[in-house]
Amino acid sequence: MRQPARWLLALCAGLTLAPLAGSGLAASSATPTTATPAGAVKAPVMTLTVAAFPAVDEIVRASLPAWNALHPEVEVKVVSREVNDHHTAMTTALSTAKGLPDVMALEVGYLGRFAQGSGLQDLSQPPYSLRDDQRRFVAYAFDQATTASGSVLAVPTDIGPGTLLYRTDLLSRAGLRESDLTGSWTGYVDAGIKIKAATGAYLMAHARDMKDILIRTGLQPGEGLYFDKDSRPVVTSPRFVRAFELAREVRRQRLDAKVTAWSADWSEGFKRGTIATQMSGAWLAGHLNNWLAPTTRGKWRAAQLPDGAFAAYGGSFFAMARAGDAQRKPMAWAFIRFITMNRDLQLAAFKTQDAFPALLDAHQDAFYEQPLPFLGGQVARREWRDAASHIRAVPVHKQDAFAREVIDTELDKVLERGKDIPTALADAQRLLALRAHR
Amino acid sequence: MLRLPPFLRLSPRYAPYALLAPFLVLFVVFGIFPLLFSLYLAFHSWEPTSGLGAMHWVGLDNFAFALQDEWFWKSLRNTGWLAVASGLPQHLVAIPLATFLHLGFRRWRNPMVGAWFLPYITSSVAIAILFSSLFSTDYGLINLAIATVREIPLLGALMPNAAVDWLNDPDSLKPAIATIVFWRYVGFNVVLYLAALQTIPVDLYEAATIDGAGRFQQFFHITLPSLRPMILFGVTLSVIGGLQLFEEPFILTGGKGGSDQAGMTAAVYLYRNAFDFNDFGAASAMSWLLFLVVATLTWLTHRAFRRQGD
Numbered sequence: 001m002r003q004p005a006r007w008l009l010a011l012c013a014g015l016t017l018a019p020l021a022g023s024g025l026a027a028s029s030a031t032p033t034t035a036t037p038a039g040a041v042k043a044p045v046m047t048l049t050v051a052a053f054p055a056v057d058e059i060v061r062a063s064l065p066a067w068n069a070l071h072p073e074v075e076v077k078v079v080s081r082e083v084n085d086h087h088t089a090m091t092t093a094l095s096t097a098k099g100l101p102d103v104m105a106l107e108v109g110y111l112g113r114f115a116q117g118s119g120l121q122d123l124s125q126p127p128y129s130l131r132d133d134q135r136r137f138v139a140y141a142f143d144q145a146t147t148a149s150g151s152v153l154a155v156p157t158d159i160g161p162g163t164l165l166y167r168t169d170l171l172s173r174a175g176l177r178e179s180d181l182t183g184s185w186t187g188y189v190d191a192g193i194k195i196k197a198a199t200g201a202y203l204m205a206h207a208r209d210m211k212d213i214l215i216r217t218g219l220q221p222g223e224g225l226y227f228d229k230d231s232r233p234v235v236t237s238p239r240f241v242r243a244f245e246l247a248r249e250v251r252r253q254r255l256d257a258k259v260t261a262w263s264a265d266w267s268e269g270f271k272r273g274t275i276a277t278q279m280s281g282a283w284l285a286g287h288l289n290n291w292l293a294p295t296t297r298g299k300w301r302a303a304q305l306p307d308g309a310f311a312a313y314g315g316s317f318f319a320m321a322r323a324g325d326a327q328r329k330p331m332a333w334a335f336i337r338f339i340t341m342n343r344d345l346q347l348a349a350f351k352t353q354d355a356f357p358a359l360l361d362a363h364q365d366a367f368y369e370q371p372l373p374f375l376g377g378q379v380a381r382r383e384w385r386d387a388a389s390h391i392r393a394v395p396v397h398k399q400d401a402f403a404r405e406v407i408d409t410e411l412d413k414v415l416e417r418g419k420d421i422p423t424a425l426a427d428a429q430r431l432l433a434l435r436a437h438r
Numbered sequence: 439m440l441r442l443p444p445f446l447r448l449s450p451r452y453a454p455y456a457l458l459a460p461f462l463v464l465f466v467v468f469g470i471f472p473l474l475f476s477l478y479l480a481f482h483s484w485e486p487t488s489g490l491g492a493m494h495w496v497g498l499d500n501f502a503f504a505l506q507d508e509w510f511w512k513s514l515r516n517t518g519w520l521a522v523a524s525g526l527p528q529h530l531v532a533i534p535l536a537t538f539l540h541l542g543f544r545r546w547r548n549p550m551v552g553a554w555f556l557p558y559i560t561s562s563v564a565i566a567i568l569f570s571s572l573f574s575t576d577y578g579l580i581n582l583a584i585a586t587v588r589e590i591p592l593l594g595a596l597m598p599n600a601a602v603d604w605l606n607d608p609d610s611l612k613p614a615i616a617t618i619v620f621w622r623y624v625g626f627n628v629v630l631y632l633a634a635l636q637t638i639p640v641d642l643y644e645a646a647t648i649d650g651a652g653r654f655q656q657f658f659h660i661t662l663p664s665l666r667p668m669i670l671f672g673v674t675l676s677v678i679g680g681l682q683l684f685e686e687p688f689i690l691t692g693g694k695g696g697s698d699q700a701g702m703t704a705a706v707y708l709y710r711n712a713f714d715f716n717d718f719g720a721a722s723a724m725s726w727l728l729f730l731v732v733a734t735l736t737w738l739t740h741r742a743f744r745r746q747g748d
Contacts, residue, residue, distance in 0.1 A: 084693065088713045095486035113716050117487030258606055260692075264574050323489065402715045405694070412698045416608060434506060438483070438717055 112396030143393030160281025160314035214243035281313030286354030521680025566689035
């Protein structure tokens with residue numbers, strides 16, 4: 001494309017997208033060098049912009065004293081937005097290649113979308129050569145950032161190993177043990193029936209939670225969650241049928257509170273003890289302890305997911321834009337290495353923000369052997385570490401976000417309106433086929 | 439007298455252009471360019487994270503996709519439903535309410551109008567958060583009120599048997615959104631109609647009173663016909679606003695459209711296509727199709743309110 005046309009398009013794109021994307025990105029710049037008097041503390045001569053979302057922004061800010069001690073000449077500016085707004089802003093910045101941050105945080109749910117384009121720097125290539133450090137990271141987290149062609153587009157910083165949190169007091173009242181929950185999926189549902197009968201509490205927040213975990217079990221090699229390697233939808237496969245059937249069984253038995261995660265009813269359910277279990281990332285234990293339901297301290301326990309399932313719930317990465325400022329890239333890369341490969345920083349983030357480290361060096365620490373008072377003194381971090389070693393990365397597809405919506409919608413029809421499962425999945429398959437190659 | 443240096447003096451011939459230039463520049467930059475870019479995008483496939491060079495001409499493919507997309511049609515149906523369910527009552531309530539305020543609250547009229555207008559100027563986010571709490575299934579005030587009324591012998595029979603799952607049940611979500619939109623914009627229409635009512639000559643009412651016309655006759659034969667231009671204006675705004683409904687359903691459903699996409703309006707869907715599903719081409723094509731729908735319905739509204747012989 002000719003230069004004037006490119007500039008015109010950039011202007012148009014910026015004007016169209018900027019109001020939706022928020023502001024504050026264009027601040028990244030190499031500030032002019034200032035004269036340093038002999039003996040004086042060096043003034044920053046470069047400003048790196050790190051774009052992040054909560055609570056990664058807090059982790060970055062907390063690392064700055066250590067960073068400034070190493071690099072007093074480099075100032076780091078943190079631009080923080082709510083998680084959706086952040087990723088929208090990153091899309092906008094990559095689309096026009098204007099106002100790009102030097103370092104961008106990415107949440108795993110958005111990684112697939114960004115990986116489809118060519119906007120991110122391939123960190124497997126020199127001078128970055130990230131593959132040299134591959135063994136230092138939790139395997140599935142590194143694989144999540146690796147494309148089918150072998151490019152590595154981001155460095156993992158935290159992960160969310162899946163766990164089953166359950167109310168031990170409710171389980172006792174129903175005369176059940178942990179193994180009744182975790183032995184098999186049907187056993188889990190049966191336990192829910194007993195819990196409901198004995199305590200009135202729901203087994204889970206929403207039947208959708210059941211579907212979300214079951215579609216992640218039994219994937220064939222190379223098969224993505226919703227699409228195969230040739231972009232064909234695979235949502236009529238047995239794992240979807242089983243996931244829908246068990247979710248429907250949960251609803252039929254009235255075992256779910258029909259509340260969505262992060263809603264007011266969801267948090268009230270935890271506070272009041274009306275939700276007995278929650279499958280989630282390990283980080284939820286921290287949220288429950290800190291603000292969701294601190295008064296329930298001691299009543300919760302963590303277990304591995306039922307039926308030997310292992311799944312990831314969330315995770316964060318750091319990436320660089322391919323079109324980012326070439327002069328600042330070496331320092332941006334140094335910052336990414338500093339924050340993702342520094343054992344002490346990773347542990348500090350785990351301790352303060354419940355950000356489970358993706359760095360394996362950080363997994364060998366006494367902190368993992370400490371009992372968690374919120375979980376009644378259980379040494380749960382050890383189990384989460386074990387779960388992380390069993391999780392396998394799932395290939396991502398550009399249309400995963402849409403596919404998830406379609407599947408959720410069809411499940412709603414099954415649960416709310418009695419639509420039969422084969423028809424629901426066939427309808428989903430048809431919608432996804434229409435969009436698979438867009 | 440201050441005299442400008444010669445290079446700053448403007449010939450009267452060019453003064454209008456110079457004075458208009460700031461507006462024109464802003465209009466071209468922020469009005470025309472985005473519009474043209476959106477049209478350009480509608481004919482292209484684009485992976486936005488790859489930059490501007492990743493655009494590929496696809497002709498009418500995006501429009502064909504939009505017209506085949508079941509969810510686009512569903513979002514249009516949702517939009518129509520919400521536009522009628524929230525828009526029509528706004529006017530049916532605002533006109534008699536404005537008349538009542540005009541006649542019955544001469545001294546306290548402005549504070550009353552201010553109270554009705556307050557929702558219009560309140561932040562959408564604050565409203566959505568407030569109503570999320572009010573519509574909560576187990577702990578919301580609305581279900582609590584329903585439960586209280588259920589205890590009253592005769593009225594109780596009219597109430598639902600169990601707590602209504604306002605924000606998760608597809609059948610309840612649309613009425614919940616329509617209620618919020620109605621609540622928010624009815625005050626705006628009251629202000630419009632109050633302004634129009636103040637322009638009706640008092641003589642007409644005095645003459646009608648002398649002729650023996652009652653309050654209802656005066657309302658239907660003087661007030662309503664005199665309000666016709668304002669009704670056309672208000673309904674046109676409601677049609678355009680209703681078809682572009684975005685904020686309330688977006689925030690109330692967490693930006694997802696709600697269970698079974700029952701709260702997904704066309705504006706929410708095209709936003710999601712662009713920013714959630716990265717399909718800017720389809721989103722642009724849908725926005726132009728939505729524009730055609732808005733233009734057609736606005737034209738039909740004008741025809742419906744046109745006087746004979748106009």
